[in-house]
Amino acid sequence: MSDGSYRRPRALSPLREHLRDTFWFAPTLALVLVCVLWWAADSLDALILDSLQEAGRYDDVHYLTGIAEDAKTIVTTISAAMMTFIGVVFSISLVAVQMAAGNFSPRVVRIFIRSRISKLTFSVFLATFLLSLLVLTAYDSESDPALVKSVPLVQSALTLLMVALSLLLFIAYVTQTLQLMKVGPVVERVTKESLHVLAKMPVQAAEGEPLAAEVARVNHQGRSGTLRDVHVARLVRIARRRGVVLRLIPRIGDFVVPGMPVIAVHGEPGHVPVRWALRSTVSVGVERTFHQDLGFGLRQLSDIALRALSPAVNDPTTAVQCLDRIVLFLAMVSNRPLGAVHHRDSKGVVRLVQDVPEWGDLVDLGFTEIRGCAVVSPQVSRRMVAGIDDLLRFVPAERREPLERHRALLVQAVERTVPEAAERAFALEPDRQGIG
Incomplete structure (x- = not known):
């Protein structure tokens, strides 16, 4: 059978899906990125100031210092207001999750956790708050243009841009949250994810190909839980190197306990892969996910x-x-x-x-x-x-x-x-x- 229509799984696909099921990764990444962005803006501000001072353009330095001082008031207000915005977003999220779990099913809560708009809004709000704090530390109280060491003009402008982005995301976030509180968009989202899982599955022949004799089994070790997914690309790579065929014994979504067989090895007895390498490809969690679970x-x-x-x-x-x-x-x-x-x-x-x-x-x-x-x-x-x-x-x-x-x-x-x-x-x- 030709499987040219089958898109081979990407090596990091399980990790990517697991990170999408968490809420901490996106805000943490945003905080790291905004620190890098602030450092770049601070370096640009320092370069502009040094160029003006070396050229003796102190009037321009004084003018920029006045603009920066005016912007400081705005940045200070932003710093105080962003925490209020973050509290509003968090409160809306909790209410929406509680209503969805009560009206629909506790299993649809993952829709809110995986929502890109929710994560992006929360991340940008936190990043804007941190950026405003960092910008406030860059202001210099020196009044002499020749002695000024920092004029955070670019940083202040960047903070204003982040605020504008936060407001736009807040509108998009509220709109999506209101949509997901209705049953129609929720069941449509569930259906789309189900069809996405189906689309990723390889098209099979009507009759399965016979396997060689089973020569070994790998038992599950570690915590018990639901089999969320397996690292398909790694398992295929291991099986190709050893010249064997691997068979996943439980279905995705089954509950597994320590000692339960999870992978069977078919092929030559002397070609059995290292067991710990196979165990590391099996992911067990608290609940089922959409990644490879057809049902x-x-x-x-x-x-x-x-x-x-x-x-x-x-x-x-x-x-x-x-x-x-x-x-x-x-x-x-x-x-x-x-x-x-x-x-x-x-x-x-x-x-x-x-x-x-x-x-x-x-x-x-x-x-x-x-x-x-x-x-x-x-x-x-x-x-x-x-x-x-x-x-x-x-x-x-x-x-x-x-x-x-x-x-x-x-x-x-x-x-x-x-x-x-x-x-x-x-x-x-x-x-x-x-x-x-």
Whole structure:
């Protein structure tokens, strides 16, 4: 099989994804960069001042000193105001996260953590505050133009530019935060990330290639937790050097404990890679991530729908919106071979086999729990019937069984729960809007 459409994973992709799931990295990097920027601006100010003093242009020095003194008042005000702005941003973030966790699902909180606008806004605010403090230390109280050692004119202008950028980012941040407090943008973001994971997976042949005999297994060591991802590029490189094929035993998203086998080695007994090198490629964390987890998006959509259908919330329209995206995701994978992903080296040789959910697993994940609650809401049952019927129109014949099973179970549940024949017929009539 040709895998020319498969984009090989970049070496730092797991690290990049892990840093995106943190909130400390971007502000810390911004503080370091603003220190470098301030040093460059301070050097430029010193160069301008030295040039004027060497040329004897003391009137120009006096003029620039007056401008800098006027700017000092503004910089001082900025320094005091930025902490207030930072507190406002932090408060808005906490309220938005709390509302999202309560209204949608605790697992969507990661959307706010990974938000580029949130990180950029918080980082620029902190950087502006630090820059204003650094600029204030550069002011010189000397009044004699020939003895002035520092005129932070460039630094003051840079601070004003940072303030302007902060205001623009604050507008963008509030706009995005308000959007993410609505269910539509949240489920759309989850769907896009799910489809992004699918797009990164290599296209596989319909039938898996046979593997050589298993010669060794590598057990997990360290803390227990959820298998977040593996370093695919490193595993492929190790397997190519040793002339073996590696197989990931648990699925991404499985909970692993110390001593559990995580990697199997297939090939010659004398070519087994060093075990610690293989263990270092496995990343275990507290919760699942989108990086390589094909089913995590369906898990989140199902959770949001279930919370919406709970008696405390009773919001079937939200469940219908989730079903829209579940049907979309299943439609995207309906004709795609599933079950095992084969990662190849530069010569096209399979070096890593990774187990992924089968078609039936994804259908069960998307429909099972929602179906159990759909019997009390005709809006949801009608949308589910329409979604299943749409999928049945174009899925391959060998993939119809899980869909037909869920449709039959939904019909049985409604017939068993709803006593009136007219109500049952209404609840089982396909409608892509639920109750359009």
